[in-house]
Amino acid sequence: MATQTAEADLGQQPVKGRSLWADARTRFFRNKAAVAGLVALILICLFAFFGEFLAQYERAYVDFSLMGRNAVNGVPSIETGHYFGTDESGRDLYARTVQGTRISLLVGLVGAGVAVIVGTLYGAIAGYMGGKTDNIMMRTVDILMSVPYMFVLILMLVIFGRSITMLFIGIGLISWLDMSRIARGQTLSIKNKEFVEAAVATGVRPFTIILRHIVPNLAGLVIVYSTLLVPQMIITESFISFLGLGVQEPSTSLGALISAGAGQMRYGVLWQLLYPLFFFVVTLFAFFFVGDGLRDALDPKDR
Template sequence: MSALDTNSDTGALTAEVKGRSLWQDARTRFFRNKAAVAGLVIFALVLLFAVFGGLFAQWSNEEIDWSMLGNFERIGGPSLENGHYFGVDETGRDIYARTVQGTRISLMIGVIGALVSVVVGTAYGAAAGYIGGRTDDVMMRLVDVLMSIPYMFVLILLLVVFGRSMFMLFVGIGLISWLDMARIVRGQTLSIKHKEFVEAAIATGVSTPAIIARHIVPNLLGVVIVYATLLVPQMIIFESFISFLGLGVQEPATSWGALINSGTDHLRTAPWKLYFPLAFFVVTLFALFFIGDGLRDALDPKDR
């Protein structure tokens, strides 16, 4: 056997022995999931529509086409000729432009609400689980008390008392929905707080906040990421339901829930008012659920 063959065999064995990291393995498994990849592509297209869709609109979301007033149910349907790609509503406003705006607001509320929930819930649950003892008991009993209060009742009460605004939607949705995240993170923290790397950090004198930030939270990222992807559609559903009741996003701004609520009033005579925002709402939710399922399967240690 020549030296060249020996070197090639050695290189092949080295390549075979060399392992892959957790994230590399998870990425490979995720992209093998066709449903998850399809969901990722669809969600990316929805994001592109939200960001760049306004560039293709010939009408603004507040601009009124006076020629459509009074007869929009007969001539206000979708048309490429007059620039109303999704038709107009009863006030002559372009549904396409309003769907773009509604997509931006609904996704923004979903992502920011989920982000607030993840940050607050992760910090709270990791601290409770790691510190343990009486502190853990008090912190988790507080979570139990808050979870016993109907979520929608609290959100509606906040909007009624403090006003219907985007800020209160963020506060109400984000700062209440962290409770489930806190319980999940706390349970995961209890399972890793006695691992060797944590005990080594304690032995070297690392402070409690540093251990939580550097050793506990990074090892919870898999669970946090999966739950966050499932939390975004939940936030969108909550916001859409509140807007459907008329307590969420207020005119002239709009969201998917507000557009769907408005579209149900003219379902028989002008169905395009409902179909287009509803289609974006349903497709986006399915895409996010597929992404969440794909991440859950990719990061599940039992399937490796």
Template sequence: MAGFTGKDAVLTDYANKLATLDAPKGRSLTQDALYRLSRNKAAVLSIFILVLIVVVAFVGPYFVPWAYSQVDWSNIRKPPNFEAGHYLGTDQNGRDMLARVLQGTQMSLIVAFVATFVSVSIGVVYGAVAGYFGGRVDAIMMRIVDIMYALPYILFVIILVVMFGRNPVLLFVGIGAIEWLTMARIVRGQTLSIKEKEFVEAAKAGGAKPFTIILRHIVPNLTGPVVIYATLTIPEIIIAESFLSYLGLGVQEPQTSLGTLISAGAPVAEVMPWLLMAPAAVLVTLLFCLTYIGDGLRDALDPKDR
């Protein structure tokens, strides 16, 4: 009996020790996605380069000896000259190209992120409402999207420019107000699937109003597709802004953008290649980085790959 009691004591002591140990912690979906993203070397390198470009674009002008609109009358159309402080040369008007490229990168990034925010905000709300209510409401809202798809966006921007002038803020809103169409379709398709889930039915049974369900239960579950598409939308908007600036419909002088700089450097690329090489290199690098980041987020957030 004493031996049996001693064995019970050992087992009890072992059970108490196990109880004091911390239970293994699992990873949340966000932590799992970040871990998968961190293993994507191309995406991690692209994030590093993108952050570096953003920091240099917004901090660099404070360390450049020339302002983007300042004219150096003694160095007009000159190649890179380190002694004069023109590290990327000067343009046709004697303005420092490094300062111009930094300011142009700022403008292109601001246009991209503001327009993406506008397009995501409109597209998510519009698509979620259409998908949740369904039926006739969905049919009417999607037909409006189809009609807007048929209209060329360049015509819409030209109308805005003619009516209100070439305002950078208007350019941000105008591009964003066009790019939301695809986002609305993606969100609508996801909403049609999510609204049949048990937690949505429980919210309905609890008396929650439709827009409360959309904002609190459906939209938060659209984070993955929305983040992925938003990341892939940014380079598309940068290209759209560059194209508009190339046509002369973008930002006005003395402000500039990467598209404006490329437009000014393309005709004289054979004579003054430095006017084209720097802005084109920054634009291509930005597009590659954003594309790789979008691909990495898609792989990290795709539940099929888990």
């Protein structure tokens, strides 16, 4: 009798449920590639923002004794303090790689942030309003997407000056178009839900509904897209810097370092290309793996 009572008590114990984010976190950490990408991304961020404390030389310091002889005397060495060697001007490549990685990450994060914020709000407004407003806003997006964005970015840098701030703004403002289309499509499926209809019935203003009910329900999609958008921003910045229109001296980025290193290959100075290229490739793959892991973890069809 006591055993039956104990079994009945055990059967009546409440079962703890799992939230959406807890379930997504569990699924994400089961993905080995995503976890490896996250670890690599954390290490790269630590290198970019704290690696300068290990540098023996300032990034703008020029060792004139190594100019023209860096292929022999400027090789990577722990004893001399030039961990990654020196560039063609006798500057410490380690310190410049730290700065280049930091600037490339900032360009990717800030550019993706601008694109996600502008694109999400624009697409959510267009999808919720519908009708002529939606038609006008999305036809505007179609027209803008027909213009080569790289040409627009180069034109902006030539007209308004080549600076990091202009690079942030330019990359972000021309990369929100795809996000707006994605956000609009999701908004069309959300705006007819019961919680939105309840907010409309209680007299909540449309813009408040968009901010409080529509945009929060796009959070999963926005997070996934932003992690996949950051490497695209880094590639764009690197290409612009490779052309000489991006970050200007004495500052640098991974694209500028790769461009300078490619020009030194004919002199046998391979380390000037390999070190920046290594951090560039690892950063891109880390973001792609993390983005794929988040997409799988937040996809309701895979549960």
